[in-house]
Amino acid sequence: MKKLNMKSIHIIFLIAILIVGCSKNDKKQSTIDKLNETPETLEGTESRILSTYRYDGNIIDNLYKEALSKNQKLEELNDRIEEISSDSLTEKTKEYLKYRNINKRYWSTAKSYANNLNDSIWKIEMIDIIEKLESSYEKKVSKHESKMDSIEELKSTLRDKLILMKLFITEPMIHNYQSNELPDIIQLESIIKDYKKAIEDSKEYTKINK
Template identity: 85%
Template sequence: MKKLNMKFIQIIVLISILLVGCSKQDKKQSTIDELNKTPEVLVGTESRVLSSYRYDGNIIDNLYKEALSKNQNLEELNDRIEEISSDSLSDKTKDYLKYRSVNKRYWTSAKSYANNLNDSLWKVEMLDIIEKLESSYEKRVTNHESRIDSIEALKSTLKDKLILLKLFITEPMIHNYQSNELPNVEQLESLIKDYKKAIEDSKEYIKINK
């Protein structure tokens, strides 16, 4: 009886191992199938596809949106990029940009006022004072201006990265479409035959009597 029980247990363990192996294989195959599928946005009736691209944005944006919906990590990265590029950029730079704008307006107005002085000596002296004050201000904000320059450079770089991201993400998707959805060439060949036959048949009626 013990031997029978041991054998039964061994069979159960073996079956369990096989089931786990099959499950992993099925999951792996499912992942492969998913990767090789035609993108959903490119599947459907002709009118749906045309309206999707004509009115809802370009094809790369549509493919990229589908990729986002299927990849949480990619979606989170995209959300971070959008947040940095919009709300965060505005929130974290608006105070200094306002500060800089106020000061620039002041220096412009101050020089204009000084230039309106009729006394040439006072005019020269005041313009010189304003120049020195402005130079002192510019030294004070050097660190801030350096950071603004860095932000502008990073902003440009991130914009490029997002474009590259969309291109790299969508290329395999359009490749799947190209591989899976190529129409049968026989339809085109059939149309060519129809054209040739119609052209040939028309010759009987296109004759010039001399």
């Protein structure tokens, strides 16, 4: 068996590089092609588009669902957002909400009782005592209330982020549809031509004789 000389080795090495390079370029081009494709959600017959998007749900949600199905990382993030925003939040806060509601009911009922006192001096004194006790309670739960305020603020921010995600993710998808599916203008021009011809031909029969 003949030994390969340096020139032969060099040629084989170059061929290998070219093959790998072409393979990478093919994969890159394939990825680019996929990014530029018309969304599957917007493909189909006219009747399907009319029935699906005029009457059935919203186009941004439908496009977003398609994007989720094609991007595992995005889908996992969306699942986390849904979990945080769902009943799990209520479940985690229900213990404190119960505690807070019971106390609010107590202070409200206690003031109502005090206001039913006939003796005006006792009434004033008891209302004052109740208000002081309520104020002490509010100081006790101030950190809890601060956390609840933070939760509400973060909940609102996350809701906004989800809306922004849907808009940013679906915009390139609708852009692809706009670029790929724009009907040929010749069809519209043909209609205009037919109208003009019919109008012109009708002139012979629509003249008013004087």
